[in-house]
Amino acid sequence: MATPEFIRTLRESAGHQLLYLPGVSAVVFDDEGRVLLGRRADTGRWAIIGGIPEPGEQPAAAVAREVHEETAVTCVAERVVLVQALPEPVTYPSGDICQFMDVCFRCRAVSGEARVNDEESLEVGWFSLDALPDLEEFAVTRIKMAAGDGPTWFEGIGAD
Secondary structure, three states, X not given: OOOOHHHHHHHHHHOOOOEEEEEEEEEEEOOOOOEEEEEEOOOOOEEOEEEOOXXXXXXXXXXXXXXXXXXXXXXXXXXXXXXXXOOOOEEOOOOOEEEEEEXXXXXXXXXXXXXXXXXXXXXXXXXXXXXXOOEOHHHHHHHHHHHOOOOOEXXXXXXX
């Protein structure tokens, strides 16, 4: 993902040390029940769309912005699928270390033709749930949860 300006500014003083950051991810469905995926430029893997909210930006607005920036698809957030502190930090090729608190949304596409719309994706496309490409568990879990009607998932709720 492209590094937001506010993080580049933070890195000037923080260096490569761990930053704990908010993140948003989107499971976007079209009217046919297909899910929107992008093949990431940084890993070459297919993934759901996501990014980092700007300071003061609401999570639902951030996820809609990220989807449009990366795919040219306009969507609306319908519900929160899960809120999860990701268990492992990510170390980027630059040496920067980040750990994310992800808020995942189920979204509905309302307009736009899916296409590569920035430098973060190599390809974008719609996939039926029974014909998904190879995905990391992060995406598989979120797609399964978004496709169902269960309540928002929070780790640790109801645990002893």
